[in-house]
Amino acid sequence: MNNPVRGGVSGEVAGKAPVVVVAGGGTAGHIEPALALADAVMRLRPDAKVIALGTQRGLENKLVPARGYPLELIPPVPMPRKPTPELLKMPLKVRDSVKRTREILDRVGADVVVGFGGYVALPAYLAARGRTPIVVHEANEKPGLANRVGARFAVRVAVAVPGTPLAKAEVIGIPLRRSITSLDRAALRAEAREFFGLDPDAPTLLVFGGSQGAVSINGAVSGAAKEFADAGVGVLHAHGPKNTLVVQEFPGRPAYVPVPYLERMDLAYAAADAVLCRSGAMTVAEVSAVGLPAVFVPLPYGNGEQAVNARPAVDAGAGLMVDDADLTPAKVAELVIPLVSDADRVAKMSAAAVGLGHREADETLAKIVLEAAGA
Template sequence: MRFLLTGGGTGGHIYPALTLWHTIETRMPDAEVLYVGTERGLEHGIVPRAGLPFQTIFAAGLRRQVSLQAVKTVWTTYRGYRQAKRLLKKFKPDVVVGTGGYVTLPVVYAAARLGIPSVVWEANARPGLTNVLCSRKSSAVAVCFEDSGRYFPKAKKVVLTGNPRGSEVLHYDRKDLLSAQEAYGLDASKKLILCYGGSRGAETVNQVLVDLIPRFHSKQDWQLLYITGEAHYESVQRQLSAPLPANVAVVPFAYDMPHLLPQAAVVVTRAGGATLAEVCSLGLAAILIPSPYVTANHQEENARRLAQAGAAKMIVENELTPDKLWSELTKVLDSPEGDSLRRAALSKAAPDAVEKLYEVVMAAVTR
């Protein structure tokens, strides 16, 4: 069988697709899998590094307002659609799976035109326009939140699967954890605060962390691994006062996050769908700072679902200060509140998400 995966822009669209690829490899060793993305998205670096065949097409973000830029976007999307049709005719996939991002639209529409079944997977509580449009052409839509189906009124079928990343992060061994400890200079006797802003980093969170780091001199039973995002690393380094506390490490990016996350006493992070799946599957205490710069502010809606269930703490970005973040860290790390968060997060886990998504994909092929 041949599977074509597509999705891009951010890690939240890419890594779940890679998790599905690993499952396909396990279930069907002879299957052929191709990933389609863009040259500008993070998938251009991540997917080839993972060892999956990769090709690119044109794609651009949809705009609701009429403008010259909107016209350019339509033209770019149409060019991508034509490229996708040629690619699909050549590769001849049995099914297309789209995990979101601009590139999904031209590929799913081209598949529909050619009579190839497709499945659209949505990570967030409130979907973006791209997946809503794709749902009209796909065989099924897979979602991660129970009530997300209401946003897909024209979908043929909506199935609750959860996020495949929640399955992937559960597979690690002690050797991997020890390697990560050595690589980042971690002390297993100290409470690890893992701070990261997603695959592209988070400028506002970075500024607050820069101001907060000197306080770690007084908290020797804590340690901070601070992942700035590659785009912000040099700027952060210029702002940091030297010398850093001995219990603080600052790095631009971490490719081995699945080996770091299980060791965290608390994570400070954004609220993308993949991140929340990892938090719940591992039963992590989390302080979520949803990005206000995403479409329809969907990260805040994601975070609010967990916060209302007592499964995470949430600080909206315009209320984020060093004092506020330090106070929340103290509550999580130095009181029973952290254990309560961990239990509630674990109750929201979907550890079999990738298996469910695989079943939806295979059902689309059969149908």
């Protein structure tokens, strides 16, 4: 591919437009960094074309088109955690998914494949191997199977944190949306409180448990609704689209506002003084970037990566960590409400949070990707 030559008009680029294929389907933790990268690529090379890979059942079917990028669907390759009859079907499923993915890469003329892990990334890596340059991004300190495989074939490997056990790893942080990294919470506070129907002045806690919600978090926080009301603390609680949450109203007290899903995370962050949430890598990066003190409740499953994700923020004084099994309405009343109510403590923890992370990770990764594509 020829190197691009900038023309006389600002932003005009001569030469072949790069075609970037991103593979980050399944959960928001995989999709959002992929979309943040896509946005950064388009800022740096407005003539580029970015295509996302996904599956029929993934959250990408909603998120990717909403951000304006084309989505190509491939058969999923879920990896069983334990020996099961399903394991015997894996070679056939992998072969079919790789074949479909290779057809897509050839049809769109992919110049580079960028994977973010998960069951969409594995067939993408195998389809691109030896044919199209691969760039891997790993958000967790403990890489999953897909990225461990992909890193073996990649021309560049980017990671979020030091100590990630992948060869050739370059620490760049996690790509985040510019609406998050450039967020002025103070300037948006009044608009955000009005948008959600929250008290304009009361200390306010934001609660969410990932894109699907978390039953344990929902029960513990809503069970302390009276204590929040008595303390004069408002709550914005995203309980998940498949869950229901009925909370008693307390007239004359700050509102407890339950919502199924947060379409405007920027306004949710701006409305809050502190957050109680899971500690996926993307979540930790975002709440740190916007300077929100956090009470992290790591997911009690998997390989323990969520506790690992939260540890730097906790050690820096920007957050607290509570085991999922210990999160009860009494624990919320004892630990969380005093935190949100203490303006001085909130300010100190907020300052500590802002010092964490890599705000330019999106453009750093975009430059790596464009270089790998020869653009």
